[in-house]
Amino acid sequence: MGLFSLFTREIAIDLGTANTVILHDNKVVVDEPSIIAINSRTKSVAAVGKKALMMEGKTGEGGEIYTVRPLRNGVIADFQPTELMLREFIKMTNTKHSFITPAMKMIICIPSGITEVEERAVRESAEQAGAKEVRLIYEPMAAAIGSGIDVLGANGNMIIDIGGGTSEVAVIALGNIASKKSVQVAGDKLNSDIKDFMRREHNLDIGIPTAEQIKINVGAAITQLDNPPSDYEVYGRDLVHGIPRSVMINYQEIATALNNSINSIEDAVMQALNVTPPELSADIFKTGIYLAGGGSLLRGLDKRINKITQLPVHVVDDPLRAVARGTAIALKNIDKFESLTKY
Ligand SMILES: Nc1ncnc2c1ncn2[C@@H]1O[C@H](COP(=O)(O)OP(=O)(O)OP(=O)(O)O)[C@@H](O)[C@H]1O
Ligand SMILES: [Mg+2]
Structure with missing residues (x-):
């Protein structure tokens, strides 16, 4: 040192x-x-990160601690x-x-x-x-550098970063972002889709942390998976009787619930491809698309993007940290x- x-x-x-x-x-x-948990009386930090996450949705209205x-x-x-x-x-x-x-x-x-x-x-x-x-x-x-792409080279590469708040599509060559498209449809939107779906189809009120668990356990972008996950038991509050209840959910239901949002991500990819300069399009045809960000872990998303673009799709190593x-x-x-x- x-x-x-x-x-x-x-x-x-x-x-x-x-x-x-x-x-x-x-x-x-x-x-x-x-995420941060704040004590409203002392205005001090009660917790941050994982510790604050454990408090999310459990602080109640008018409580001393709230999470942001x-x-x-x-x-x-x-x-x-x-x-x-x-x-x-x-x-x-x-x-x-x-x-x-x-x-x-x-x-x-x-x-x-x-x-x-x-x-x-x-x-x-x-x-x-x-x-x-x-x-x-x-x-x-x-994201591109962290995925091992040579961003300074002349060869064009397309990277899609699907995070919690935004999905960003970019074509990169010679150290520049040659074309890009960003939509505010990503992991958070998928969670709210799941929450809405549980209300609508199962009369079950769930919190966002539960929606996140559903997405991780039985989330999917397509209704035909080669390795389907087992059905998942979801706990929440019955909207009719107001009492706790559980229901079994399968991945196909979730794929249907997420369909519109995945369409929006696909639209962004197609729009970015449409405005990509032709020489770079030719490069992408050979190299394909790289998927990064936590959202890229959604089952079958790579297949779905491959189907619509007809291009090879690679999920990068450790996409959450790319x-x-x-x-x-x-x-x-x-x-x-x-x-x-x-x-
Ligand atoms: N196995 C999984 N399946 C589906 N989604 C997942 C999985 N694991 C994590 N995610 C989602 O990935 C998202 C977080 O990804 P990431 O950490 O890349 O986002 P972020 O960088 O915080 O957000 P942004 O880039 O939009 O600011 C969350 O919405 C999370 O639910
Ligand atoms: Mg991010």
């Missing part, structure tokens, strides 16, 4: 709608849901809780006891469709949380990737 690194700490942050992932020295040091998911659709919706949450996450990266508080250099990824005001909010949150220097990188670029990994690689090799980041 050089003397310089004693006084500076470099961290890469994927501040996502659903999850925040932080890397330091090539290691994942934080991987937590983007401060990011929506990839951007900061609630400034102060974001800053508090980020501060706590950054504290978690500080494993060694040190007498010196190191200067923090941060690289944070931002959605490609972000406005200037939203961008400033990210920067200010990071500064308030202790950053001396903040660099930004666009998420699809980070963006964070790419952000960290950009930071570590800043000489090479400087032009892809901005102050």
